Amino acid sequence: MLCSLRILLIFIEHLLHKECKLYEVIPSTPEQITLLELLEDECEVDVWNNSRKSKEPLDVMVPAVFQNEFEKKLTNLQLCYRIIVPDVQAIVNEEKYKNDKAPSIIEGKISFEKYYRYAEIQEYLTYLSVEYPKLAYLTHYGVSYENRNLSAIHITTGGDEPKPIIFIDAGIHAREWIAPAQALYILHELIENKNNKHMIEKVDWVIVPLANPDGYEYSHKTDRFWRKTRSKVGRSCKGVDPNRNFDFHWREHGASKKLQSPTYCGPCPFSEPETRSLSNLIKSYRTQIKLYISIHSCKQSILYPFGFTRTLPYNGDELHRLAKLVEEAIYKVNGNHYRIGNSPGSSGSSRDWAYGAVGIPLSYTLELPGGGTRGFDLPPDEILGVVKEIFAGIKMFFNYVQLKYCY
Ligand SMILES: [Zn+2]
Numbered sequence: 001m002l003c004s005l006r007i008l009l010i011f012i013e014h015l016l017h018k019e020c021k022l023y024e025v026i027p028s029t030p031e032q033i034t035l036l037e038l039l040e041d042e043c044e045v046d047v048w049n050n051s052r053k054s055k056e057p058l059d060v061m062v063p064a065v066f067q068n069e070f071e072k073k074l075t076n077l078q079l080c081y082r083i084i085v086p087d088v089q090a091i092v093n094e095e096k097y098k099n100d101k102a103p104s105i106i107e108g109k110i111s112f113e114k115y116y117r118y119a120e121i122q123e124y125l126t127y128l129s130v131e132y133p134k135l136a137y138l139t140h141y142g143v144s145y146e147n148r149n150l151s152a153i154h155i156t157t158g159g160d161e162p163k164p165i166i167f168i169d170a171g172i173h174a175r176e177w178i179a180p181a182q183a184l185y186i187l188h189e190l191i192e193n194k195n196n197k198h199m200i201e202k203v204d205w206v207i208v209p210l211a212n213p214d215g216y217e218y219s220h221k222t223d224r225f226w227r228k229t230r231s232k233v234g235r236s237c238k239g240v241d242p243n244r245n246f247d248f249h250w251r252e253h254g255a256s257k258k259l260q261s262p263t264y265c266g267p268c269p270f271s272e273p274e275t276r277s278l279s280n281l282i283k284s285y286r287t288q289i290k291l292y293i294s295i296h297s298c299k300q301s302i303l304y305p306f307g308f309t310r311t312l313p314y315n316g317d318e319l320h321r322l323a324k325l326v327e328e329a330i331y332k333v334n335g336n337h338y339r340i341g342n343s344p345g346s347s348g349s350s351r352d353w354a355y356g357a358v359g360i361p362l363s364y365t366l367e368l369p370g371g372g373t374r375g376f377d378l379p380p381d382e383i384l385g386v387v388k389e390i391f392a393g394i395k396m397f398f399n400y401v402q403l404k405y406c407y
Helices: 002-016 030-043 065-075 088-101 118-131 178-192 194-200 213-221 273-284 317-334 350-358 378-404
Strands: 023-026 058-062 082-087 137-144 148-155 163-169 204-208 290-305 341-342 360-370
Touching: 002 273, 023 065, 058 065, 058 178, 088 194, 088 378, 118 148, 118 178, 118 213, 137 273, 148 178, 148 273, 148 350, 163 178, 163 378, 178 194, 178 204, 178 360, 194 360, 273 350, 290 317, 290 378, 317 341, 317 360, 317 378, 350 360, 360 378
Parallel strands: 163 204, 163 290, 290 341, 290 360
Antiparallel strands: 023 058, 023 082, 137 148, 148 204
């Protein structure tokens, strides 16, 4: 009885985020990181930017019921912390107010000052395919658990020979709203901006702007911090972390076996229709894809394989060099630095599967900046600044692929 009351309390706290606080915790040794990971499972706390590197601050959201216990444990572990947001719900409310006020997409006119909903995104994808039939076609590569379309846009100028493909997924993690916004900006720039015509002449693009539509809608309607899919797991839990559900070193490191955890890896690899369908789409282009990019937030990083080990892959030097070029291109826009490196502690991601199981030679996670003390994602009026600077990095990625793979 006590146990089910505790679960109910957690559920209510998670839904409302009322009295949730955001802590900044700075682990100074690898041992402290391991202890923090244990705490994540034990206390049901939610780590927003789990970098898993010592001396890098982590933002940890803690419901009211666990705050005392959490603070006590941090003190015992000699971990430094401070409260950076005393009332998370207030930030959520403010973000919602600003987002609702911003204009919708009308007749294909998209602005990047709003986090759009699933229906608006679908409408824009349809608009692009109808308005630019010689450049873009829309495919629905599957349906989600709740029967929403899983959609991709293929950008191609045709030709007799198959061209190298740059494949981009975004929105695998529901709450990372800036990721679909970035994917829409890339689509907009490639298809609607004639100055970027050269970027689609010799290279094709396949872009999935919203890989987890059920979770995304749930994060808009009910729980701002929902990360997973919405499938039923166990008797009373919902959702699998789709970016821990891909069949490559599945469940090895940084993925939880607990059903209620935000990083629950699922009962088996590809248990989710969203990941299964995405993997089939990727496989259908397997010989053409030369670069894979998975867009996330909020670590402000450019990350390459692997997530299950610290050992670098065979072309680790090349992956690092290219990440550095991309980082420099992004830095030139607004002077913002992005961390680069591999990302141990995240096995079962789409990036690692694309690289390790499919054999795509260049594969990255682009982690966009978060709102930090102003919330999970940036306020809507700051979207444009981020998507523009990241597009400079996308241009650099494109230059590299064209130079290496186009003859
Ligand atoms: Zn993510």
